[in-house]
Amino acid sequence: xxxxxxxxxxxxxxxxxxxxxxxxxxxxxxxxxxxxxxxxxxxxxxxxxxxxxxxxxxxxxxxxxxxxxxxxxxxxxxxxxxxxxxxxxxxxxxxxxxxxxxxxxxxxxxxxxxxxxxxxxxxxxxxxxxxxxxxxxxxxxxxxxxxxxxxxxxxxxxxxxxxxxxxxxxxxxxxxxxxxxxxxxxxxxxxxxxxxxxxxxxxxxxxxxxxxxxxxxxxxxxxxxxxxxxxxxxxxxxxxxxxxxxxxxxxxxxxxxxxxxxxxxxxxxxxx
Numbered sequence: 042x043x044x045x046x047x048x049x050x051x052x053x054x055x056x057x058x059x060x061x062x063x064x065x066x067x068x069x070x071x072x073x074x075x076x077x078x079x080x081x082x083x084x085x086x087x088x089x090x091x092x093x094x095x096x097x098x099x100x101x102x103x104x105x106x107x108x109x110x111x112x113x114x115x116x117x118x119x120x121x122x123x124x125x126x127x128x129x130x131x132x133x134x135x136x137x138x139x140x141x142x143x144x145x146x147x148x149x150x151x152x153x154x155x156x157x158x159x160x161x162x163x164x165x166x167x168x169x170x171x172x173x174x175x176x177x178x179x180x181x182x183x184x185x186x187x188x189x190x191x192x193x194x195x196x197x198x199x200x201x202x203x204x205x206x207x208x209x210x211x212x213x214x215x216x217x218x219x220x221x222x223x224x225x226x227x228x229x230x231x232x233x234x235x236x237x238x239x240x241x242x243x244x245x246x247x248x249x250x251x252x253x254x255x256x257x258x259x260x261x262x263x264x265x266x267x268x269x270x271x272x273x274x275x276x277x278x279x280x281x282x283x284x285x286x287x288x289x290x291x292x293x294x295x296x297x298x299x300x301x302x303x304x305x306x307x308x309x310x311x312x313x
Contacts, residue, residue, distance in 0.1 A: 046229035047162045048118050048141075053226040055121035059099035059129075061268070067279045068264045072304070075258045075290050076157070076186065077105075079307050083184050084109045089153040093176065095142050096159025100126030106155060107132035114147065116140050143169065150178045157186040158305065161232040170247040177312045183249065186257065186307045190234035194304050197262050200271055211272045214265050237300045240308055249310035256303035259293055260286040 051058070063073035080102060089110040097103050097115035099122050106113045113135045117123050123137050130137075138145070143163065154173050163169045173183055189195065205212055235243070241252050262270035264279060274282060293299040300306045 047231055050226055050229035050231075051119040052121045053222060053229075055099065055119045055125070058122065059101050059125060063101060066266045066276070067283055068267045071260070071283045071287070072258050074287075075294070076305070079255050079257050079294070080105060080157075080184070080186070083307070083309060087153070087182070089151075091149065091151050092153040092155055093147070093151040095154060095156040096162075097126055097137070098122045098157075098159075100130040102155070102157055103130045103135055104132055107135050110134070110153070112136070114138060114151075116142055116145055118142075143172065147176065150181070151176055152178050152181045154181070154183045155185075156183075158188060160185055160187045161234050164233065166233075166235065167243055167247070170243050170249070174247045174249065174312055179312060181312045183244070183310045183312075184307065185240075185310075186305055187240070188232070188234050188305050189256075189300055189303050190236045192301045192303060194262050195234065197271055198269075201269070204271065211265070215269075215272060237297065237306055237308070241310075244308070244310045248313050250313055251311040253307075253309040254297035254300065255307045255309075256294060256297065256300040257306055258304035259290045259299060259302045260304070262304070 061069070063069050084105060087109060089106075091112045091114070092106050092110040094103060094106055094113055094115040097117045098119075100115070103113060103115050103126060106115075107130070111134060113132070115126065115130075115135055116138045117126070118139070118141050120139055123139050127137055143165070154177060160166060160169065177183070237254055241254065244252070260283070263273040264270050265272040265275050266279065293302065297306075
């Protein structure tokens with residue numbers, strides 16, 4: 042099961058999640074570009090008969106899948122998210138389902154299971170990987186993007202807490218972006234991240250092999266307009282600094298070792 046409040050969290054946060062997370066400003070757009078590049082790199086080599094998208098959210102990545110698959114079944118826990126997805130995704134080969142993936146059942150098996158930034162909200166990750174294995178055809182693939190645990194992104198909440206006490210004015214911009222409903226909704230948030238090695242070990246134990254690990258969004262969390270970051274870099278300096286980090290992503294993005302520098306990472310695995 043997922044944490045009991047994560048569904049409630051995304052019923053509120055999901056109203057504008059797609060825009061806020063991926064398109065709101067140059068920082069969000071940089072994160073989107075890095076993630077999209079990795080996903081397209083995976084999809085351009087494949088064509089699937091039937092893809093299961095786990096945690097489709099507002100449909101940000103659904104059309105990418107629809108272009109490389111005969112059919113896509115997109116599942117999400119949040120009705121708010123699915124309402125946006127149904128409005129924005131026009132592909133006829135997509136079916137949306139409101140369900141908890143841990144309770145989801147489907148008679149037909151898939152040849153790909155795809156998920157972006159969702160697995161960290163599942164408590165029993167071993168059971169999730171086993172469920173993925175059971176739902177895949179032999180030789181089927183998983184492509185999963187998740188947030189990094191062992192990087193300089195993890196632990197920033199403690200730094201943020203200290204800075205809020207010492208220099209609260211740094212958070213003025215962030216505070217303006219949050220309405221009272223979203224502030225009240227914060228206690229409902231829960232996640233548990235996996236180190237990349239643990240992720241791969243769990244998948245291997247569930248019957249997967251031939252892994253590819255790719256770090257995504259290689260940059261420090263230092264932008265005032267970033268999402269819950271340490272607010273040091275003002276908007277004026279965003280674009281030139283992000284241009285430097287774009288070069289860094291191209292140089293290091295294909296090497297699993299540099300996951301510790303990344304905000305998230307992607308793992309592709311294959312069912313034996």
